[in-house]
Amino acid sequence: MQEHSIYIVEIRFAPQAKIIDKRGEVAAALQSTLFDRWNIDSNKIDFSSTENKRVRASFTYKNLGFRSQSPNTKDFFVIESKNFIEKAWSQIPTTFVTRIGLRSTLYSGSEDTFEELFDKLNGKFLKTSSTELEKFGDLIDVGFNLNFKKDDIRINSGIGPMRREQAMEF
Numbered sequence: 737m738q739e740h741s742i743y744i745v746e747i748r749f750a751p752q753a754k755i756i757d758k759r760g761e762v763a764a765a766l767q768s769t770l771f772d773r774w775n776i777d778s779n780k781i782d783f784s785s786t787e788n789k790r791v792r793a794s795f796t797y798k799n800l801g802f803r804s805q806s807p808n809t810k811d812f813f814v815i816e817s818k819n820f821i822e823k824a825w826s827q828i829p830t831t832f833v834t835r836i837g838l839r840s841t842l843y844s845g846s847e848d849t850f851e852e853l854f855d856k857l858n859g860k861f862l863k864t865s866s867t868e869l870e871k872f873g874d875l876i877d878v879g880f881n882l883n884f885k886k887d888d889i890r891i892n893s894g895i896g897p898m899r900r901e902q903a904m905e906f
Contacts, residue, residue, distance in 0.1 A: 740843040743813040746801040748835040755797040762827045800824045853897035
């Protein structure tokens with residue numbers, strides 16, 4: 737089974753106009769062995785790696801982010817995103833964080849066909865009879881979102897089978 741993963745972290749903070757005037761300083765401060773390339777535009781600094789094409793980072797006047805995908809591992813993401821955020825934090829002239837987001841996406845291959853996975857998921861989660869479903873037409877896809885909230889923390893997750901072509905679009 738082939739797996740593919742994507743990990744993203746983003747921190748949003750109160751907009752800071754001073755950062756726009758310090759873009760060159762910020763780019764120099766955040767350049768590293770991993771992020772040896774940078775590009776500055778009017779409101780954003782993008783970081784990339786010559787050696788590792790599957791990792792990127794960004795820094796703007798209102799947020800910063802780090803993204804890593806396979807073949808990089810989850811452990812790589814945890815270590816390198818932490819390193820980037822620690823370095824970037826010294827460049828943010830505020831402690832007012834408005835949002836911290838973490839996203840992970842995992843695509844996992846299966847020996848089962850799409851139809852078999854569809855039937856398994858449909859039978860496990862959808863408890864509507866085929867007679868009732870037929871009133872809507874043919875059920876051609878199935879997926880489920882599970883959204884949780886505990887205090888200020890929200891977790892939104894989704895699960896569902898995809899054909900390889902559809903997964904490649906994402």
